[in-house]
Amino acid sequence: MSRICELTGKGRQVGNNVSHANNRTKRVFLPNLQNVTLMSESLEKSFKFRVSTQGLRSVEHNGGLDNWLLKTSDEKLSDRARKVKREIAKAQAA
Incomplete structure (x- = not known):
C-alpha cells in the first residue's frame, strides 16, 4: 500500500541527513498516515x-x-475519494 494521503495527495519527500561534519546521505520523509472513519453529513x-x-x-x-x-x-x-465526491454531489443536487 502506497504511503499517500487519500484526501490531500500528500506523499513521501526526499531529503538529506546532515551530520555534524556536514556529510550528507539520502533519506525519506514519510507522511503521518492514520486510518480514520469520516462521516458524510449529506x-x-x-x-x-x-x-x-x-x-x-x-x-x-x-x-x-x-x-x-x-x-x-x-x-x-x-x-475512492472521487467516488464519494460524486455521490455527495449527486445527493446535494437532488
Whole structure:
C-alpha cells in the first residue's frame, strides 16, 4: 500500500541527513498516515480513509468531509475519494 494521503495527495519527500561534519546521505520523509472513519453529513454514512494528520486537521477546519471533497480538485483525491465526491454531489443536487 502506497504511503499517500487519500484526501490531500500528500506523499513521501526526499531529503538529506546532515551530520555534524556536514556529510550528507539520502533519506525519506514519510507522511503521518492514520486510518480514520469520516462521516458524510449529506449521505448520513461513514467512510474509511487513510489520511495524513495534516489532512485530517484541514478537513475539520473546512467544515467536514462534504465541504472538503467538493472544494478539492480531483487530481489530489484517490479513486475512492472521487467516488464519494460524486455521490455527495449527486445527493446535494437532488
